[in-house]
Amino acid sequence: MAKVKLLIAEDDVVIAQNLALTLEEIGYEVCNTVSSGEDLLLQVHQHHPDLVILDITLEGKLDGIETAAILARSTQVPFIFMTALSDRETIDRAKQTNPHAYLVKPFDVRTLQSSIEVAIHNAATRLQPETPASEATPAQEPADNYLLHNSLFVKVRNRLEKVSLKEIVWAEAQDIYCNIKTQNHIYLVSQSLKNLEQRLPAKDFMRVHRSYIVRLTAIQAIEDNHILIGNKQIPIGNTHKDNLLNRLQIL
Known part of the structure; x- marks a missing residue:
């Protein structure tokens, strides 16, 4: 046993x-x-x-x-x-x-x-049998009831901290969680990178790898299939590279 x-x-x-x-x-x-x-x-x-x-x-x-x-x-x-x-x-x-x-x-x-x-x-x-997929109630699309669209609130110990979207420079997947990097902090949040991606405006942020989202204006350089933001090297996935280059003004 x-x-x-x-x-x-x-x-x-x-x-x-x-x-x-x-x-x-x-x-x-x-x-x-x-x-x-x-x-x-x-x-x-x-x-x-x-x-x-x-x-x-x-x-x-x-x-x-x-x-x-x-x-x-x-x-x-x-x-x-x-x-x-x-x-x-x-x-x-x-x-x-x-x-x-x-x-x-x-x-x-x-x-x-x-x-x-x-x-x-x-x-x-406590474990209950899962409801068969054929009997499951279709998920309802949540209404856009967010009070603020330029910020997220992140739980830190016993309080919610307001994080401005403009302060976020990149986000990294950590299994079913993710790290959000701002100019001064790294926050661990109980959201998948996919869920976070849906909360971030596509005009400012882009998925560049299966494990990374970056703020486009935070990119300082691209070298050897890596994005450089400060001292952080972020890999560029093959399936995302063309889309990324198309959104940059390259001379």
């Missing part, structure tokens, strides 16, 4: 290593340990764990609760919070993500093991 595969997100390296060793000793497989929410979201799609165990306090821009919210929207992987935080505000925030367990440090091995078993069992019972 295959071992249950776990992925751990913990910003304290010593705690992460000790937890991984403990879990392996009681029969689980730990596929990886990471220290940030951004890394966890990438690793989930590489390792396909049966369960994620994550601390609420993490490195990077995403805390554990924000990471879990993205995880819940994009996958069916169950997750357990482990944290030293037990205040009402934190618990209320955590509850919004529907975690499969909430462990307050310190906890013993027996509590951890029982929480993992119950979480995996409950996750399996």
Whole structure:
């Protein structure tokens, strides 16, 4: 019988290593340990764990609760919070993500093991059979109800930050997520590059590779099938090269 595969997100390296060793000793497989929410979201799609165990306090821009919210929207992987935080505000925030367990440090091995078993069992019972395609309700085209058309709002921890479209210089696919690079920041958003492309005005932005969108006016040079924007080299896909060159004034 295959071992249950776990992925751990913990910003304290010593705690992460000790937890991984403990879990392996009681029969689980730990596929990886990471220290940030951004890394966890990438690793989930590489390792396909049966369960994620994550601390609420993490490195990077995403805390554990924000990471879990993205995880819940994009996958069916169950997750357990482990944290030293037990205040009402934190618990209320955590509850919004529907975690499969909430462990307050310190906890013993027996509590951890029982929480993992119950979480995996409950996750399996939550899964519902998919509706056959022939019975699915056709998707409705969303109305254009956006208040602003020159900006996006990006979630950063517990707030939404306004990002002007004119500040975006490029966007890069990260599996089912993407990085948005502005003049001063890089934002990780829970949107695919394809979805982001539909939000960006085609007169200003262009897909130049399966993994990249660029602002045309941000291009500083093109060299050896690469676009240069600052110190970033962005590859040009063969299927996009002609379209890109046609939109540039070349002498």
